[in-house]
Amino acid sequence: APTIGVLAVQGDVREHLRTLAELGVTAVPVRRTSELEAVDGLVIPGGESTTMAKLVRTFDLFEPVRQRIKDGMPAFGTCAGMIMLADRIEDGAPGQETLGGLDITVRRNAFGRQVDSFEGDLDVAGLDTPVHAIFIRAPWVEAVGGDVEVLARVGQGQAAGRIVAVRQGSLMATSFHPEVGGDSRVHRLFVDLVRAE
Numbered sequence: 001a002p003t004i005g006v007l008a009v010q011g012d013v014r015e016h017l018r019t020l021a022e023l024g025v026t027a028v029p030v031r032r033t034s035e036l037e038a039v040d041g042l043v044i045p046g047g048e049s050t051t052m053a054k055l056v057r058t059f060d061l062f063e064p065v066r067q068r069i070k071d072g073m074p075a076f077g078t079c080a081g082m083i084m085l086a087d088r089i090e091d092g093a094p095g096q097e098t099l100g101g102l103d104i105t106v107r108r109n110a111f112g113r114q115v116d117s118f119e120g121d122l123d124v125a126g127l128d129t130p131v132h133a134i135f136i137r138a139p140w141v142e143a144v145g146g147d148v149e150v151l152a153r154v155g156q157g158q159a160a161g162r163i164v165a166v167r168q169g170s171l172m173a174t175s176f177h178p179e180v181g182g183d184s185r186v187h188r189l190f191v192d193l194v195r196a197e
């Protein structure tokens, strides 16, 4: 079974570790370079992307993670993790850094005050039945490059049509939190990417 790390500087690390463990992979927290070297794939959790970026800097993990992504390590970001994997941010904090890798532009806190946090059923490419998706001060994907596959769009309401899940090669990201709510199928899609490497 592959070993999958969860970047463990900030955010909902435990929920990801639990979901991955349910799928029978070895799931480990990653806080240092030696731990990063031991994983076959990396999850970047939900949390707060500006704080996470600062802590990744403090832990000297920016360049090592970027390098592994460049070398083809699969990575999966949820919410703040999606922001971390994006090449470009709108409404980021001044000078906010990302790891990058995904050729997307994300808009931070995109859903606005009225629908700040919400949940709903979402059709995701590759899954037979909708996922119950939980959005918490979530970003959406404003623009995608040519190699990016859209996995899900919001189905209804003011934000209908907005892109909330993407894949590019072995990188995946969701605006919502599949680590919360007990449905491990989105993680399974990622585990399949890791196994395919």
Ligand code: GLN
Residues within 6 Å of the ligand: 045, 046, 047, 048, 049, 050, 078, 079, 080, 081, 083, 108, 109, 136, 137, 138, 139
């Ligand atoms: N709004 C947060 C950010 O900008 C993301 C929220 C989340 O991960 N639930 O990082």
